[in-house]
Amino acid sequence: MIQVESLSKKYARHVAVDNISFSVEKGDIVGFLGPNGAGKTTTMRVLTCFMPPTAGKAVVAGFDVFEQPFEVKKRIGYLPETPPLYPEMNVEDYLTFIARLKNVPSGEIKTRTAEAMERCAIADVKSKLISKLSRGYRQRVGLAQAIIHNPDVLILDEPTSGLDPKQITETRDLIKGLSGAHTIILSTHILPEVEAVCRKVIIINRGRLVATDSVEHLKHRGVGNTIQVQVDTAGNADAQAVRQTLEQVPGVSKVLEKALSEGRMIFELESPPDSNPRADVARAIVHAGWSLLELKSPTLSLEEVYLQLTGANAETATGIVDGGVR
Amino acid sequence: MRNIWTICRRELYSYFVSPIAWVLLAIFAVVSGFFVYIISAGFVRASLEGQMSGQSFPMNLNEQVIAPLFSNIAVLGLFLIPLISMRLFAEEKRQGTIELLITSPVHDSQIVIGKWLSAVLMYSALLVVMVADCSFLFVYGNPDWRPVATGFLGILLQGASLLALGTFISTLTRNQIIAGAIGFALALVLWILNWWTSFANFAIQWPESWINPVELFSFVMSVLGLVLNYLSIANHMDSFSRGVIDTKDLIYYLSMIFIGLFLTNRSIGWLRWRS
Numbered sequence: 184m185i186q187v188e189s190l191s192k193k194y195a196r197h198v199a200v201d202n203i204s205f206s207v208e209k210g211d212i213v214g215f216l217g218p219n220g221a222g223k224t225t226t227m228r229v230l231t232c233f234m235p236p237t238a239g240k241a242v243v244a245g246f247d248v249f250e251q252p253f254e255v256k257k258r259i260g261y262l263p264e265t266p267p268l269y270p271e272m273n274v275e276d277y278l279t280f281i282a283r284l285k286n287v288p289s290g291e292i293k294t295r296t297a298e299a300m301e302r303c304a305i306a307d308v309k310s311k312l313i314s315k316l317s318r319g320y321r322q323r324v325g326l327a328q329a330i331i332h333n334p335d336v337l338i339l340d341e342p343t344s345g346l347d348p349k350q351i352t353e354t355r356d357l358i359k360g361l362s363g364a365h366t367i368i369l370s371t372h373i374l375p376e377v378e379a380v381c382r383k384v385i386i387i388n389r390g391r392l393v394a395t396d397s398v399e400h401l402k403h404r405g406v407g408n409t410i411q412v413q414v415d416t417a418g419n420a421d422a423q424a425v426r427q428t429l430e431q432v433p434g435v436s437k438v439l440e441k442a443l444s445e446g447r448m449i450f451e452l453e454s455p456p457d458s459n460p461r462a463d464v465a466r467a468i469v470h471a472g473w474s475l476l477e478l479k480s481p482t483l484s485l486e487e488v489y490l491q492l493t494g495a496n497a498e499t500a501t502g503i504v505d506g507g508v509r
Numbered sequence: 510m511r512n513i514w515t516i517c518r519r520e521l522y523s524y525f526v527s528p529i530a531w532v533l534l535a536i537f538a539v540v541s542g543f544f545v546y547i548i549s550a551g552f553v554r555a556s557l558e559g560q561m562s563g564q565s566f567p568m569n570l571n572e573q574v575i576a577p578l579f580s581n582i583a584v585l586g587l588f589l590i591p592l593i594s595m596r597l598f599a600e601e602k603r604q605g606t607i608e609l610l611i612t613s614p615v616h617d618s619q620i621v622i623g624k625w626l627s628a629v630l631m632y633s634a635l636l637v638v639m640v641a642d643c644s645f646l647f648v649y650g651n652p653d654w655r656p657v658a659t660g661f662l663g664i665l666l667q668g669a670s671l672l673a674l675g676t677f678i679s680t681l682t683r684n685q686i687i688a689g690a691i692g693f694a695l696a697l698v699l700w701i702l703n704w705w706t707s708f709a710n711f712a713i714q715w716p717e718s719w720i721n722p723v724e725l726f727s728f729v730m731s732v733l734g735l736v737l738n739y740l741s742i743a744n745h746m747d748s749f750s751r752g753v754i755d756t757k758d759l760i761y762y763l764s765m766i767f768i769g770l771f772l773t774n775r776s777i778g779w780l781r782w783r784s
Contacts, residue, residue, distance in 0.1 A: 233612050256614040263608045280518075284512070286614055
């Protein structure tokens with residue numbers, strides 16, 4: 184649904200987006216993750232045809248954003264960081280205007296407006312002035328604005344920023360409810376949001392693509408193919424013996440002692456990426472007459488992965504690029 | 510066409526739902542009413558004096574009331590027009606709604622024309638008050654209606670050209686006050702450009718010898734005077750309020766409108782490249 188190929192956007196003084204490529208399948212919810220100033224909003228603005236890219240290509244819903252922006256605009260719904268609302272209008276009039284603006288056929292404007300208000304739970308404030316609405320309601324009016332013409336692609340820039348916890352949960356549920364019919368990209372720097380809502384994550388930092396993967400894969404990333412086992416030998420064997428036993432299991436390449444206490448030991452086993460020695464490890468331990476208390480593959484929280492990827496190493500790497508451009 | 514109307518309608522909604530439209534209408538009604546009263550009172554006194562002294566001066570409602578009325582209203586427009594055009598794009602930029610318009614399936618030119626059209630309609634709403642003023646002259650007098658009609662056309666064209674320039678200025682800032690101030694300054698400059706030509710006698714003074722610096726200077730000044738005189742917005746109303754539609758003036762207004770809208774369109778394009 185969305186293909187981005189080596190997209191760059193340079194401003195007069197700095198590079199906001201530097202050669203990023205990714206693609207999003209139809210019906211996906213993708214989290215666009217990065218620290219403030221990473222280039223999230225810029226990328227979204229290119230995708231929504233607000234501004235043209237400096238280099239590279241972006242295709243949305245089958246149309247190039249530079250060659251056929253008009254066709255792209257018909258097929259996207261966009262919620263900028265601050266919802267684009269006219270405070271002097273009331274909610275229903277505003278949505279009617281948006282429906283006209285987005286080329287909804289005249290006969291359908293009424294039903295579409297009602298439908299969008301229904302889906303975003305704002306029907307109860309439809310005759311209120313937008314200037315009188317609370318932050319949460321404004322955000323929902325913003326969402327209604329984005330979905331009113333039933334777009335193929337929804338682009339939401341920090342849809343939950345500035346909301347209270349209850350509103351955040353409601354907005355997330357609303358977005359989850361919208362998936363399936365729409366392909367959704369949402370940007371955020373709130374990690375639990377990505378875990379709660381998205382299937383796939385695109386992480387960028389300082390304008391460069393750091394990772395693009397599913398949430399599950401990302402959590403395993405940086406850990407490699409590691410298994411953690413906890414063994415209770417009941418005093419029958421020492422760590423050395425257990426270690427030797429584990430090392431002999433086919434598919435285990437390395438054994439590390441993590442924690443050793445009286446009778447209870449934790450080991451970390453590493454194995455080549457394509458092997459899965461878990462069953463063999465379990466069997467070997469039981470065969471030796473020890474108890475297997477725990478066997479798990481440790482996962483990092485998304486938070487840790489994120490910090491790893493956008494942390495110090497990433498910064499020095501992009502620092503060179505920045506220097507080169509100046 | 511539908512898109513232009515959509516944009517235009519929303520702008521009119523904002524004018525009339527906020528106090529702007531009503532404040533402008535009130536100011537215009539009071540000031541134009543004052544003009545009508547002063548000018549027609551002067552006319553009545555002059556004709557009474559004429560009768561009492563036994564001499565009969567040729568009195569003409571069109572020349573002595575309606576023409577000066579239109580030129581006064583044209584000056585009033587100078588003050589009110591920046592107030593109409595200043596919010597058009599500045600407010601969209603401040604609120605962030607410009608992002609909505611640009612990412613919607615409408616062409617930049619449709620946004621520009623729709624907004625300008627709404628400003629012109631807003632200005633026309635003010636002129637409706639003028640229609641009421643003038644109708645009294647028709648009730649109590651017998652003026653020729655044709656100069657009145659062309660006068661309205663002239664006022665409207667002048668307003669439309671200043672509004673086109675004002676729309677452009679409004680794209681340059683996110684602050685309405687700045688847009689209004691610059692718009693007013695520009696209107697004023699366009700107004701007083703022809704004061705320059707008070708010294709010139711509306712003819713190009715060809716130098717007898719091209720080397721004589723004094724003659725050369727007066728040649729350059731006379732050409733400059735003619736150019737500035739044409740560029741000045743003040744003179745182009747006169748023929749309209751006399752009932753004459755001069756192509757020269759019509760072209761002036763239409764090209765002002767075109768330049769203003771063209772610059773606005775480019776400015777929006779420029780905005781998306783650099784913003």
